[in-house]
Each structure stands twice: as structure tokens, then as C-alpha cells.
């Protein structure tokens with residue numbers, strides 16, 4: 001017999017990844033930390049023309065929230081992500097890929113997620129970063 005203290009079956013499994021890892025504030029922490037790294041990066045920083053990295057931080061945050069099952073604000077504002085196409089104006093070579101992932105790795109580490117969540121998130125980020133490479137060498 002199910003005890004009164006048991007969480008009803010199904011409840012937890014139906015949560016999105018977004019909810020499981022703590023929702024908006026987790027994604028805000030992740031991307032904020034990531035852009036602190038970008039701000040200091042001699043290769044990546046010049047790719048962002050704006051003086052203020054805030055708008056880019058907001059776009060990536062909203063995109064990742066949506067990707068993982070959160071609100072669809074990114075697409076409401078920006079339309080279909082078409083990420084590869086949006087990166088065409090930038091030289092994403094192996095060095096840019098490595099730098100991007102290095103800052104993301106630091107940011108993911110600071111979240112201290114459960115190992116399974118961390119594994120899923122990192123798996124996605126590494127595959128997504130590889131798929132964004134558009135320039136050899």
C-alpha cells in the first residue's frame with residue numbers, strides 16, 4: 001500500500017528538465033557565468049559587436065530555457081532559432097568552439113547539478129557546439 005508520504009507516481013517524471021534543474025534561475029546563473037568568461041576571452045569577445053553583452057546573454061538564456069522545456073519566450077521574440085544560420089556571420093572554427101565550450105564547462109561546473117542532469121546538459125552543449133563549426137582550421 002502506498003504511504004501518505006509517497007510522492008504520487010508520475011509527478012516527478014512529468015517535470016521537464018527545465019523544472020528539474022531549478023527553472024529560470026538556474027539558466028540565468030549558467031549563462032551569466034558563461035558570459036563572464038566570454039567577456040575576458042581575447043578570441044570570443046571581439047565577435048560580439050555590442051558594448052554590452054547583456055542582450056546576447058539574454059538571448060542565449062531564453063534559448064536554453066526554451067530548449068529544455070521552459071517558456072517559449074525565445075521564439076516569441078526571435079522566431080525559429082535556426083542557430084547554424086544565425087552563426088554564419090561569425091568565424092566559428094575549432095579554436096572558437098574550444099573557447100566557447102571551456103567557458104561553458106566552467107559555468108556548468110558552478111551549477112553543481114545532479115550527475116545525470118549535468119551529463120545530459122553537457123552532452124547537448126558539446127554536440128551543439130560541434131554542429132556550429134562553420135570554418136576549418
Ligand code: HEM
Nearest residue numbers: 047048056059060063078086090092096097100128129132
Ligand atoms: C561554438 C562556438 C560558438 C560561438 C563562437 C558562438 C558565437 C555567437 C555569437 C558571436 C553570437 C552573436 C551574439 C548574439 O546576437 O546573441 C551568437 C548568438 C547566439 N548563439 Fe552562439 N556561438 C557558439 C555556439 C553556440 C551554441 C552551441 C549555442 C546553443 C546551444 C549557441 C546559441 C546562440 C544563440 C541562441 C544566439 C542568439 C541567436 C539570436 O536569437 O540571434 N551558440 N553566438
